[in-house]
Amino acid sequence: MHQQSRHLQAVIPQRRGFSHFWEHGQIKNGEITARRKANKDITKVFYEDPLDWGLLQLQGAPDEPRRYDHAMLFNFLDDHLSKCTAADRARLDQIIFQKLSDYAAIHELLVSVRMHRPLNTNRELDDVLENESHRKQWRRQLVEPHRSHMSELDEREMTAALEEFQDAVMPIKSRYRVVMDKRGLSASEAEEDLEILSLYNSQEHLRALDVEREYIVASIAEAEQSAQNSLPLRIQQNSDEHQKGPKQENKAIKVKAKTRGKEPESVQPVSEATEGQIPLAPPEEPSTKVVVKASTFSVLCTMFPAQNEEATKTTDWNTFVQAMQDTGFSARNGGGSAVVFERVGESSEGGKIIFHKPHPVAKIDPIMSRSMGKRMSKWFRWRRELFSLEPQK
Structure with a gap:
């Protein structure tokens, strides 16, 4: 047209x-x-x-x-x-x-x-004001109509309000509640708007901060331990050997494994490829593993790929939701494309995470899968070794 x-x-x-x-x-x-x-x-x-x-x-x-x-x-x-x-x-x-x-x-x-498509019906403004005036947004509009142009008086009022906001000692929530009372909103409606201002003090936010803080501290400790283990092995010499000359100080030697007697705990045998160094300790195996179904394990493999084939697979969104439920998470709609996954169960520590459903095609690409895996590793300590495949009957 x-x-x-x-x-x-x-x-x-x-x-x-x-x-x-x-x-x-x-x-x-x-x-x-x-x-x-x-x-x-x-x-x-x-x-x-x-x-x-x-x-x-x-x-x-x-x-x-x-x-x-x-x-x-x-x-x-x-x-x-x-x-x-x-x-x-x-x-x-x-x-x-x-x-x-x-x-x-x-x-x-x-x-x-x-x-063949639904059509909207145009309504008269008088009818809307008469029948929709009980709604919160319309009452706001009636109390404070939209101004298309800002006058000099408006600018002065805004400047004064910003200065007052900057010097305010009264909590923002209390000030906002006073404004809502002046506009005629009920206590429940004001609390609904104040929810977003209360996020900083919510248990969920505080728990997320604690988890992030623990993750950062653990990462620092792990980095320090790795750096310490990668240093050359030093054998402490006795006082007589120190007097023989500088060439014998801090000498790195190859330690051979003893065939008899108890091996010192501070010294470990090394191979020729790592002569003079102590190998890094293997990663700690999880104390308890989560047994999951084959479909769930396939999803987890795309989130924590170990092979090229796993790193290139796409995942159906419904299969991912089912996998999250199989690992102890409940799923509910969070508005729009957001889906809230909350950990449930008697032994769980709680916590929740939000993932967005892909659109227009509900398929999770490999990059998105790995990103989800990183987030689950950060907040819930997930890793591939934590899960094991359910034995076939």
Whole structure:
């Protein structure tokens, strides 16, 4: 419809029956500008030249609110052409007829498509104010209407409010509650708005901070331990050996395993590839493993891939939700595409995490899977070794 409308705008000023209404500019960048010679009131055009009026109304954006319905305009042109003179009908040449025919056909297609889609109903403002005035947002609008332009007084009031906010010693929640009381909101409605300001003091937020703090402290300790274990092995010499010369100080030696007797706890045998160094301790195995189904284990493998095949697999969203439930999480809608997964069970420590459902296709790509795995590792200490596959019966 938009394309056909632009065609009409370009074609009609060039046709013989209507070109006298237009003046053309110079060619610039391959384009010719055209504009109406007389800026005549559109109502006068309707009475003086109905054919020109109808063609003008068909031009422009089809969905503009102030534009007439196209079906009405086509009926208007048909009725006018059936009653006008032959000279007036002759102004519509073959090219304009073809453009109007295509325009009408596309309009029929558009109407057919829209008949199969839900349509909104336009309501009168008075009806909305009368029947929806109990809603919180409308009462806000009635108390403090929207201002399209900010006056100098508004700017001074805003500046004073910002200065007051900066110097405020009273909690923000209390100030906000006073404002809500002045606007006539009930206590429950004010509390609903104050929930977001209470996030910093909620148990969920404090628990998340504790988990993050523990994770950072553990990461620092692990890094320090790794750095300490990677230093060359030093054998402490006795006082007599220290006096023999600097070459024998801090000498790194290869320690051989004893075949008899108890091996010192502070010294471990090393291979030739790591001569002079103590190998890093193997990662600590989880004390208890979570036994999961095969479908759940497949999802976990994409979150913590160990092979190239696992790192390139996509996961269905419903399968991921089922896997989270299999590992002790409940799922509920958090609004929009957000889904809240909350840890449940008698032995669980609580906590929840939010993942967004992919759209338009509910498939989790490999990058997103690994990102989810990192978040679960950060907040719930998940890792691949924590899970084991349920034995087949």
